[in-house]
Structure formats: C-alpha cells, structure tokens
Amino acid sequence: MNQSPRYRLNRNTFGRLVLTDEAGVAHEAIVPVRSFPISNPSQGIALVDSHGHELGWIEHLTDLPEDYRALIESELASREFMPEINKLLKVSSFITPSTWQVETDRGEATFVLKGEEDIRRLSVTSLLIADSHGIHFLIRDRLTLDRHSRKLLDHFL
Amino acid sequence: MSQNPYSPVTNLPSSWSESLTAQLSEDENIFAWVEIDLDIQLQFSSGLVVVTDRRLLASMSHGETWQEWPFQPGLKLTQRDYAGVGNLELFDTNERLTHWRYRLGGDLSVSRLIASFDQQIDFHVTGKFSAPSYEHKQCPTCAAILPIDQEECPVCEKQAQTPPSTWTILRLWRFAKPYKGRLLIGFLLTLCSTAATLVPPYLTMPLMDNVLIPYQNGQPIDKDLVTMYLSGLLGAAIVAWILGWARTYMLALVSERIGADLRTTTYAHLLNLSQEYFGGKRTGDLMARIGAETDRINLFLSLHLLDFATDVIMIAMTAIILISINPWLALVTLVPLPIIAWLIHLVRDRLRIGFEKVDRIWAEVNNVLADTIPGIRVVKAFAQEKREAARFYAANQRNLQINDRVNRVWSLFTPTVTLLTEIGLLVVWVFGIWQIAKDEISVGVLTAFLAYIGRFYIRLDSMSRIVSVTQKAAAGTKRIFDILDHVSSVPESTNPVHLPTVKGKIELRNVGFRYGTRSITRDINLTIQPGEMIGLVGHSGSGKSTLVNLICRFYDVSEGIILIDGQDIRSLPIAEYRKHIGLVLQEPFLFFGTIAENIAYGKPDATHAEIVAAARAAHAHEFILRLPHGYDSLVGERGQALSGGERQRISIARALLIDPRILILDEATSSVDTTTEKDIQKALDNLVRGRTTIAIAHRLSTLREANRLIVLDRGRIVEVGNHAELMAREGFYHRLYQAQARNVDTEDRALEAAAEHSVAGDLK
Numbered sequence: 001m002n003q004s005p006r007y008r009l010n011r012n013t014f015g016r017l018v019l020t021d022e023a024g025v026a027h028e029a030i031v032p033v034r035s036f037p038i039s040n041p042s043q044g045i046a047l048v049d050s051h052g053h054e055l056g057w058i059e060h061l062t063d064l065p066e067d068y069r070a071l072i073e074s075e076l077a078s079r080e081f082m083p084e085i086n087k088l089l090k091v092s093s094f095i096t097p098s099t100w101q102v103e104t105d106r107g108e109a110t111f112v113l114k115g116e117e118d119i120r121r122l123s124v125t126s127l128l129i130a131d132s133h134g135i136h137f138l139i140r141d142r143l144t145l146d147r148h149s150r151k152l153l154d155h156f157l
Numbered sequence: 158m159s160q161n162p163y164s165p166v167t168n169l170p171s172s173w174s175e176s177l178t179a180q181l182s183e184d185e186n187i188f189a190w191v192e193i194d195l196d197i198q199l200q201f202s203s204g205l206v207v208v209t210d211r212r213l214l215a216s217m218s219h220g221e222t223w224q225e226w227p228f229q230p231g232l233k234l235t236q237r238d239y240a241g242v243g244n245l246e247l248f249d250t251n252e253r254l255t256h257w258r259y260r261l262g263g264d265l266s267v268s269r270l271i272a273s274f275d276q277q278i279d280f281h282v283t284g285k286f287s288a289p290s291y292e293h294k295q296c297p298t299c300a301a302i303l304p305i306d307q308e309e310c311p312v313c314e315k316q317a318q319t320p321p322s323t324w325t326i327l328r329l330w331r332f333a334k335p336y337k338g339r340l341l342i343g344f345l346l347t348l349c350s351t352a353a354t355l356v357p358p359y360l361t362m363p364l365m366d367n368v369l370i371p372y373q374n375g376q377p378i379d380k381d382l383v384t385m386y387l388s389g390l391l392g393a394a395i396v397a398w399i400l401g402w403a404r405t406y407m408l409a410l411v412s413e414r415i416g417a418d419l420r421t422t423t424y425a426h427l428l429n430l431s432q433e434y435f436g437g438k439r440t441g442d443l444m445a446r447i448g449a450e451t452d453r454i455n456l457f458l459s460l461h462l463l464d465f466a467t468d469v470i471m472i473a474m475t476a477i478i479l480i481s482i483n484p485w486l487a488l489v490t491l492v493p494l495p496i497i498a499w500l501i502h503l504v505r506d507r508l509r510i511g512f513e514k515v516d517r518i519w520a521e522v523n524n525v526l527a528d529t530i531p532g533i534r535v536v537k538a539f540a541q542e543k544r545e546a547a548r549f550y551a552a553n554q555r556n557l558q559i560n561d562r563v564n565r566v567w568s569l570f571t572p573t574v575t576l577l578t579e580i581g582l583l584v585v586w587v588f589g590i591w592q593i594a595k596d597e598i599s600v601g602v603l604t605a606f607l608a609y610i611g612r613f614y615i616r617l618d619s620m621s622r623i624v625s626v627t628q629k630a631a632a633g634t635k636r637i638f639d640i641l642d643h644v645s646s647v648p649e650s651t652n653p654v655h656l657p658t659v660k661g662k663i664e665l666r667n668v669g670f671r672y673g674t675r676s677i678t679r680d681i682n683l684t685i686q687p688g689e690m691i692g693l694v695g696h697s698g699s700g701k702s703t704l705v706n707l708i709c710r711f712y713d714v715s716e717g718i719i720l721i722d723g724q725d726i727r728s729l730p731i732a733e734y735r736k737h738i739g740l741v742l743q744e745p746f747l748f749f750g751t752i753a754e755n756i757a758y759g760k761p762d763a764t765h766a767e768i769v770a771a772a773r774a775a776h777a778h779e780f781i782l783r784l785p786h787g788y789d790s791l792v793g794e795r796g797q798a799l800s801g802g803e804r805q806r807i808s809i810a811r812a813l814l815i816d817p818r819i820l821i822l823d824e825a826t827s828s829v830d831t832t833t834e835k836d837i838q839k840a841l842d843n844l845v846r847g848r849t850t851i852a853i854a855h856r857l858s859t860l861r862e863a864n865r866l867i868v869l870d871r872g873r874i875v876e877v878g879n880h881a882e883l884m885a886r887e888g889f890y891h892r893l894y895q896a897q898a899r900n901v902d903t904e905d906r907a908l909e910a911a912a913e914h915s916v917a918g919d920l921k
Contacts, residue, residue, distance in 0.1 A: 013252035052871075081199050081242045107201030109194075115639075116517065117442075133261040135241035155510055157517075 007056055009068050017075055019047060019055055027055060032072045038122060045072065083109060084138045088149035097132070104137065111137065116156050173205050176216070180223050186210045189273035191266045193217070195242065195258040206245070206257060208273045213247065215257065226254065228281040234274045236267050243267060268716070326631045328638055329454070332418050336411045343408040350400030351470045355478065356393035358608035360386050366601030409459045416455030423447055423640055431647040432711040442520040446640060450633040457630035465623040468616045475613050479606065483598055489588045490610050493581040500573060511563035513632045518556045525552050585610060647713050653730045659737045661687040661818040661849035662722050663708060669716035670703055677703045678872040690850040692860035694890060695869035701853045704869070705821050708851065709738055739812030743824035745804040749793030752781055755807055759815040767814060775810035776840040777803070802833035809840045820844060822852040826859055834859070857894050866890065
C-alpha cells in the first residue's frame, strides 16, 4: 500500500540527501537510520537531520514510492558496513589480541580482535564480532562454516 | 612559483611506489598519501590517495588508471565517519567530485592528508603558506607532540598489538624466580626422596633369590641375611618418609608465596589500568580471574606440578635401574610408555580448548549473578524473578553442555590408561616367564620388575591427570596474563617530567577524543588561567564529562594535546599529576571505614587537626559530630547510612584535604535537593577559592560564580563567555537558560534525548 509521504526527498549535487518538508523548508544531509539494524533491519527507518533530530519515520520501506525507496536504499547501502564472514583463513594466535584473516562477502580482510568479550552472541548460532576499530563482522550461522573455520572460531567461544 | 615550503615525504608503500612514480612528473613532490582499504560499494579493496605539490592523485586497486585533480580555488577535501567507516570527499563549489571510503584504522593519516591538502591549496591560491601551528616536534603517525628529547612517540607505542606466546604456563617463571634457591633445595630433596622410595623393590630381588627360593629348595633361612634385607627395607621407608615431608613442606611453602605474589601483582596491575578497561570488562569476570584463577594456579603449583616432577624423576630412575638389571626385559617393560605419551598428546589439545570454554562459561554464570543481585530492586519491582532465574538456568545449562562435551573426552582418558597398564603388566609376565624358562633371568628379577612396574604404571596413570590440571592451570594463567599483558591505554611516560609545584594553567590544543567508532569531542581549544573558574555547560552527551575525564587523564586524547603549565600531561607521572587534581563527583563513593579515613583517603598521613579543618570547611563537621561515634563512625557499604548531601560534603572534605591546584566538580550538586544544594554550595565556595576550577552543572544557576562558561554542543565548543555576555548574545546558552528558567523540564529532556541520539554523519 503506497501512502505518499508528506515530504519530498532528493539528492543534491554534493551527494547529500535533501528533505523538503510540508512547509517547504529544505533540510540538507538527511540520514536514514535503522532502528533495529540487527534484529529487524527493514522495520522502522528514521530520517534524521545533521543535528540528530528526527524529521520522518518510515514504518516499512515498502510503504514508500519507488524512487524514494531507491534513494534511501542507496544511502543505507553506502553507510552500512557489516561484512559477513564466510570463512576464517588464519588467526595469529588463540590469545587475544589476535589478528584474524577472513573471507567476507565484501572480499578478504584482516582485523584485530581485542578480546573475547568483543564477540557478541546474537543467537545460538550467529555471532557479531567487533574489531579494534569498532567495525562489526557478522557470522550468520557458525554451523555452516567449513570445518577449519569452525575449529578456529571454537577457540574463542 | 616560489619554493614550496613543506618537506615532501618519501616512504611510500612499496606496492604502490612503482605505479605512482610513473604518474609523477620529474620535479613533482609527494606531501601526503593514504592507503584506502574499501571501495565505494564498501567492498574490501585497496587504493591510494596522494597529495603532491600540484594536484591530488588517486587510484583504486592496482593497475587501474589514475585520476587527478589539479589544485584550484574552491576545492575542498572533507572527512566524516559513521560506525567505523570513514568517508573522504572532494568537493568543488558546485558539486561533489568524488569520494573514497576507508576503515577508521587510517583515520589519522586521512586527517594528515587533508591538512596537507589544505596547506597546498592555500599555497597555490594565495602564494603564501601558513606557518606550522606548533613549535614542538610532532609524531609522524599520530601527530601527538613529542617530548623534546624523545624520538619515539609514547602514544603510538601503546598501539602495538603483539599477542602473548602460547607457552603461557612457563611465564609463571617470572613469579617463581625470586624463590630460585628454595626451589633448588626442594628439587634436590625430591631427587633423594624418590631414590629412597626405589630401594624397597630392589631389595625384593636378593630377598627372593637368596632367601625364599633357596628355602623352597630345602636350604634353611639365613637369619642374618634376612635381618639385613628387612632393616634395609625399613630404613629406606623411614628415609623416604622424612625426605618426602621436607620436600613437600618446602615446595608448598614456595608455591603458596608464588600464588600470593601472582594475586597481588595482578591486582596492583589491574588498578593501574585506565578507566577504558574497566568500562569494557564486567566485574564478575575480573573478580573470578583474580580470586579463583590464582587459587587454581596455586593448587596446580603446590600439588600437581610437584607430583608430576616426582613422577618424571621416578620414571627416569626406574628406567635406569631396570636397564641395569636386564636390558631386554626393561625394553619390553618400557614399550607402552611412548604409546601412552602419544595418547596424552592426542587428548591434550581437545582438553585445553574444552577447559578454556569451561572457564569462560563459568565467568558467564558469575556475570549473570553480578548483573542481577545489585539490580534486585528493579527485578522485584518489575516482577521478573522468574525471567532472571531462567537466565541463570540457561547459563548453567550451557555450562553443563560444555562440561558434558569435555567430560566425554576426559572420561575416556583414565580407563584407557588403566587398560594400557594391565596390558603392559601382561606383556612383562609373558616375556619374563619365557626368559625364566630359558634360564636367562632369575625369579627374583621378574619379581623386582613386577614390583617396579606396578608403581611405575600407577605413576603413569596419575601423570596422565597432569594433562588436565596443566591445561586448567594454563587456561587460568592465560586469563591472568591477559590482565598482566594489558598495557594501560593511559601509559606511564618512559621519560617522565616532574612538576613539584603546579600553578594550574590548563591548555587544550585541538583536542579530540574518540570512543570506539564514535568521535565524542573534536577540535577543542581552550586555555584556563590559574585560579580561574570555568563552567562547562551543554546537554548531556555534549562531551562535558569526556572533557573532564581527558583533563584528569582517565583517558588519553585521540588527537591534540593537553598541557598543564606548558607541559604535556602525558609526560608527567600519572600519580603525581593526579595529586594536583581534586575531584568531586555526582555520586560520592565512600569506602568501608571510618569517616576520618574516608576524608583522609587522598592523604592517609593527615593529622586529626587537618581532617577536622577540612570537614569544617566542607560544612561537614557538625553533622559528623551528631553521629554516635563522631569521626570514628563507620560508613560505606556496611556502615552508617548517610544522606546524599552528607556523603557529598564528605567527598568535598576529601578533595579539600589534598589541597589540589586544580579542582573538578562533576555535577557535584545535581543529585540532591535544592536546600541541601545550598549547604553544598557553601562548602564548594570554600573549596573553589584560589584554585583552577572546572565545574559541570546541570542547573545553570549554580555556575553563576564562574569566570567563564564554556558551552559545548556535540563535542565542540559553541560559545564562551560569562553569564551576562552569553545571555546578551541570545545564542545557545540563552536558549538553555530560558528553558530551565521557564522550568520547562520536558522540553529540556526532549532536547537531551535528541542530542544523545547517535550523531549520525557528523561533518568534520
């Protein structure tokens, strides 16, 4: 059901999202923020201005007209960075800090795990690993990893 | 064009230097470069952005073409970051020309790239160059100012992350070293007592061959011979008893001391770690590590390791004796040994991982308790006892599950060793009988062998237990050394400068602080004169407390520098520096002890007169006298209940007693009602007099005494001035003040909530 929103959205030449509200005021550098980035990413997206004030609320992306949705999706895609680990290639040691070499859905990468407490359990099988710079790496289902990866991972769980 | 004043850089990453050099014209110099590790679609990739003396050059992934942007007016390079990923953007006056993404590991070099870019643009546009902002030498990687006589940057050093070695247990040697002499004596005693225990089986051989078998063959028993052999047996037993006692006592003594040293060293180290560490670790886990783990290590050293050492010595000696009696039979006897060794090795790895898991899960169980019990009022108020019980049950369930898995391997282990023992004995019987039949050995020799290897295999069986205890102890050692290896993120300067007296001038230059991926403050420039009172004002989350924490050096700045009397605070010894600072917090913490002890916490040798004077100045004297035991009344967790205002005045007295040059009041009056606040305010006025004071207060009215108010918003200074000036300006402060004066608390809260909201996509 497409309910057309009471604001207008477009992208300016500086690459920023601009929201024009009912009163015709343009707010530059609008940022879409997911409310539940991990537990339910597609529900509840807030449009927030550069001061952190909420200007719009999107209950669900499918509520939006096609062009707006594309705009917001592209903006989200350029901000969201949670590589999903498909394979553990090497860990420098089983004692932290440890340097991990992994294969992710965004290519091969290396990161430093500061301590075991940076591995957060999302569910029984999925894990979220924060590296030393605070980037989160996701393991969607550790049981589907290959044997070698599981063995390496097991040392840290 | 005149000579470009900035010195070029040469240390390009080797993988890029060839491709880049081909791009450069002959006299073009590189001023800054940064390696980019993501592409625009946020795939891992590699790229390079370079600032030369005439243009900006960039290339993504090797072999691709280079793009260039010659310097021209209006070009702007900016950086912003969100959730660990940075965005470096190039604009001209009309549009965004391009952008690059990178992980925040490269954040500092990006900042330098931008600085260099700005300098070059400036130079090309105006023909002039701005003088470098600092007279000090700066660290090439993090731009921290270096102490004059130091080449290596004290800030960068701490970021080297080398994982500790896997032979963790050997690292306990550091604690054993002071007891070398006693350990050596213990070892010699072990050798002797073990040798003594090996005498009795040896004597069974002549006893059998020279006494019992001749008697069976009809000869009478030689009484003298029997007496000699039997007294030999008794003597050996008594010697073994005495030596065994001496050895065990000596070594237990040493190991107990090693354990105590380990515990106190770990605790002392833990206390010196920065607040960042305590923020990230949970109390239950830390307590378990220092209490239970050191105890486990201690037990391992005093009991298991000692037994193991004895066993090894016994096996070695037994082997020598057996070989000297009959090499062939000895060979057959010893064959199962390598098999068992191999079995032990096989199980070792699995068990170690298993026991580490058990430890971790155990800490988790503790954490559930540490979370819930302090919050018991909330649990009860929301009637969630069942849920909390279920949470504990779940943690225990996981504990069981993992223990079950470990025990599956472990339970198989001991019976296997026993089986091997039996088989080994059988082999010796078979081979021995065969040799006797061929008259190669006597019955006595076989008896002696069986007696020896009976013990021998019993030892092997108990030795196999060492695998598990060693692994447990190694896991414990690792967890202890995790703490010991943790270098404080607020490192002690290697070359400290001493400031015996402090005037109290504080200077912040380009100070920035980043917590994880969130940058909390940026570009703070502020000079506080000695004796000046500064009020920090802003919504919660605006960085007031962060700034205070930075000045106290609970954290170190991520960028920039904080100077006290012109000295970098990082170059001062931490304890000495903090002696100059008095801190009064929102929630005063009183330790268990008397009021006098609590007031004298920062200066334990203070006289009673000093304590009373401080208490008077803090307006605490009178209420203290009303307590049944006066200054000797017990307070703290198990002591006398004091009201918030009373506790606060005690903590003010505590700060007054150390007579600090710098005073920090972090929301000192906000947790009490307005009447109490007036009392505290009077106490504070005494405290503030003549000291450099930095006060944070939520109620703006309490800051009217301040010489200057610093208004912070989202980690930046937005306004500076005294109350009247700021009110006249009708800016940020005016709005804040109005909101409070109108007593529209709701609006204020709403604003606060918005400011606390992760400040997304903050432009640098």
